[in-house]
Amino acid sequence: MRRFRLADRVIEETSADLPDALAKAYRHRIRPLCLCREPGLAMYIAQVGDQYIVKRMPLSGSEHDAACPSYDAPDELSGLGVLLGSAIQVDPESGLSALKVGFSLTRVGARAMPVVGGNGADSVAGDTKKLSLRSLLHYLWHRAELTAWTSRWAGKRHWWNIRWHLLEAAQQMTVKGGMLNEVLFVPEPFRASDKAAIEQRRAVALAPALPPRSGPRKLMILLGEVKEVLPARTGHRLIVKHMPDFPFILDEGLHRRLQSRYENELALWGADNASHLMMIATFGLSPVGLANVEELGLMVVAENWVPYESAYEKKLIDALAKVNERSVKGLRYNLSADKPTAAAVLQREPLPLAFYIVPPSADEYYEEALRDLIALRPELGAWIWRPGEGEMPPLPSH
Template identity: 50%
Template sequence: MRRFLLDGTVLEEGDEGFQDLLTDAYREKVRPLCLCCQPPVPMYVADIGDQLVIKRMPLSGGKHDPACPSYEPPYELSGLGPLMGRAIKFDPTAGTASLKLDFSLSKRGAVARSDGSVASADSVRNETKKMSLRGLLHFLWHESGLTEWTAHWSGKRHWWQVYHHLSEAARLMEVRGEALADRLFIPEPFRTDDKAAIEQRRTQKLGVLFQVATGAKKLMVLIGEIKEFAEARNGRQVVIKHMPGFRLYLEEPAWRSLQRRFETELMLWQSTETSHLMAIMTIGGTPAGITTINEIALMAVTEQWLPIESAYEQLLVDRLGRLRSKSVKGLRFNLPRIHPLANAVLPEAMPLPCALYIVPPDAGDDFQAALGEMIDARPDLESWIWRVTEGEMPPLPA
């Protein structure tokens, strides 16, 4: 059980009176202190689907003890490290993260793209680090705790949890002084008996897309699970789960580009009936009332909603999913595939937390050298390496 200092009282989660104190802390905006280490780590109280829970502050997981459920691996082991301090700036007083995005939330006649990180061929881009469309999806997944897993949760993670945790994470992020939640739409779990109310809330949220504007038109970010890419006269109609009857239009050139750029994600999705295909996109509205996709990126996730980027990762995540100890899936963010990352971390491994690395078949000398540097830079972590060309996956650490 976690121990907290809550308004001057030390309590464990299961203690009598804990929920009452939690309710008071939520109302008064009092920050609980996690007592997993010294000094204690500030946290906050969140309302997740009408249930009050204590969550870690954005980008604070490294301050917790590795044995604490709120611990997260060092940022330099994933693609998050290069974004810290530049694309992502944390305000500890407000408890919010300010983001610099590599894509636009307004439109002046731009053509739909399938990757938010590709610049036009006849331009030179400033080297300032910004977050790509896929990077934003990874960051929301990371901050939502959806990269964490233990066998105790089997059968207990559904779209209801994904929706609420993503929504809560977005509430603590801002872009150019505007709350990200105001420009983000995530379809709520659909219920037939609440169909009219759900559609009304959706129409109200997306209404900004169809407002008449003299300058650039506003775009919104939509995150949802792909149900199908239905054929259209000149392109595709993208169908999102939990949005029955709602269609998003993707032009044919963008559809062809999407198939090339995200071939691996599409194949991972199609290879098993239990996987999910997540999409993040910027969307706009036409005068005719049609919702169009401006940019789009895809992410394949397992049955447990854990992100995967290759069949090798899928094997590793499936193996980790059977462990009763916690594992944390690493994410690439903006990092190209030619760079190594810790594909997963076992924070409860003994005697030290263990980083798990996969060396793919096409890894070159630069990949191997960078991996060696990553391992040498973290003597506080054990290392587990699966060199795919050398055979089957090695046994996992104890």
């Protein structure tokens, strides 16, 4: 059970007074402290409708006690660690993340050659100074805590709350001098009974992507689930779930590069009917109202919306989905596939457990880098699976 310090008061998470205390603290800009460790770790309060939720400060998860719900895997075990302080700069007071990105949010003149990024060859490949589109997707997913899972959440993660968490995370980020949530579009759940109102809200939200009378055209960022990609008379139409009547247009060159660069993600998605294919894309609206995609990235997620990048990771994610303890999936960001990362971290006492999957193609340099990575965090246990040598080992019992 968590305890928080609000100014000079200590209050338990289950206290009946907590909602009123958080509302008062929110109005007076009092930052709560999580007391899982003394003298307390700074948190912040997020408003959700008429409710108030205590959330951890960005990048502070590994500082919490392993038994605390706010605990998170150390950043250096994923591709996030090398981006901190360069591509991602976090203000310790406001909690805002200033993001440096390697893609454009404007377009001047004719359309440039579209870009596809992924599989260690992002639009800014292996860059530690800028985020690619796909690494932005990874960061949003992580900050929205959609990489976390416990079996207690089975059947409780749906698009409406996924969307809310993504938009709430975007409110804590800036990109190219503006707030990310002002250029990010995440479709709301579609309901036929509310079709007209949804379309009206969408038109208002997408207005910034309309072409101006003169000057550079502004682009927006779409984050949604791919439903299907269909041939069109010219190019292809990408249909996003919850937007059945609003196709996104891929020209022939972009579609061809998409098929090549994201061959693995498309194959994993096609192999499992319960998985979801997430897309992040920059796009603008043409003078006739068509949404033209400029650049995109893909990520495949399991039925519980936890990401994976191989059939081996999928097997691990499925096993962890049945575990009562909280696990956090590691993401690669800009790191290439020949750099080891922790596939996941299981939050348990007294020793959190990091899971490492060594690809069959790994060489001696990979193995050496893996040993160094494990040694970097001796306070974590290590579980290693080498698929080239046999089936997945059983998960350690508590």
